[in-house]
Amino acid sequence: MTTKLKLYHYWRSSSSWRVRWALTLKNIPHELVAVSLLDGESESAAHRARNPLGYVPVLEISKGEYLFESLAIIQYLEDKYPNPSLLWRSTDSLTRAKIWQLAEIINASTQPLQNLTPQEMYSDDTEKRKSWAKHWNEVGLNAYEVICKETAGEFSVGDELTLADLCLIPQVYNSKRFDVDLSKYPTISRIYERAMREPSCIASEPSQFEPKK
Ligand SMILES: N[C@@H](CCC(=O)N[C@@H](CS)C(=O)NCC(=O)O)C(=O)O
Numbered sequence: 033m034t035t036k037l038k039l040y041h042y043w044r045s046s047s048s049w050r051v052r053w054a055l056t057l058k059n060i061p062h063e064l065v066a067v068s069l070l071d072g073e074s075e076s077a078a079h080r081a082r083n084p085l086g087y088v089p090v091l092e093i094s095k096g097e098y099l100f101e102s103l104a105i106i107q108y109l110e111d112k113y114p115n116p117s118l119l120w121r122s123t124d125s126l127t128r129a130k131i132w133q134l135a136e137i138i139n140a141s142t143q144p145l146q147n148l149t150p151q152e153m154y155s156d157d158t159e160k161r162k163s164w165a166k167h168w169n170e171v172g173l174n175a176y177e178v179i180c181k182e183t184a185g186e187f188s189v190g191d192e193l194t195l196a197d198l199c200l201i202p203q204v205y206n207s208k209r210f211d212v213d214l215s216k217y218p219t220i221s222r223i224y225e226r227a228m229r230e231p232s233c234i235a236s237e238p239s240q241f242e243p244k245k
Pocket of ligand 1: 044045046047048069074086087088089100101102103139144147148149150
């Protein structure tokens with residue numbers, strides 16, 4: 033018997049949104065389990081047994097078998113559920129590498145630096161934390177804009193959604209929270225507006241999962 037995939041996520045986590053979006057776009061049956069980042073739930077022994085880093089997202093792929101790191105999870109989903117493809121639609125190696133490059137600008141060089149834990153290590157002052165996070169968002173978006181100006185069609189690479197967009201759009205959502213001036217990024221802004229009209233994007237975006245007060 034196959035178990036339904038179970039995604040441990042947090043509504044406002046950008047990395048969680050990437051995976052929710054992939055599951056939605058590929059129409060993969062799954063259930064969601066909320067893990068709060070704010071009240072220490074992600075640091076609990078139960079959650080660290082799923083991911084020793086104490087982060088979300090985590091995908092339970094069968095009873096007691098967990099995958100974490102959103103891009104590894106999406107690669108797994110891509111292999112198991114190839115259509116629609118987020119990575120391999122193009123047969124051109126350079127284009128595939130550009131998709132990865134854009135995804136990694138966000139995944140490796142932006143999101144980790146503005147994550148909650150580095151912010152907490154940096155300062156107790158909420159204003160200083162916010163300007164730190166804003167800075168690293170701008171560093172990432174500056175680089176992304178330079179590259180995607182060359183690769184974009186309707187989306188970051190051509191006219192189809194790819195892994196790059198699944199990383200970019202949630203990061204733009206973070207940037208907005210940190211008051212980044214998006215008018216400095218015309219290509220990114222255009223892609224963001226376009227992506228936010230996609231049903232799979234709307235169905236997976238944070239406000240759909242915000243806990244009711
Ligand atoms: N590289 C990881 C990043 C995971 C991550 O940083 N998750 C954040 C939420 S977006 C988190 O759990 N942060 C908790 C913390 O900083 O303590 C991935 O792509 O899954």
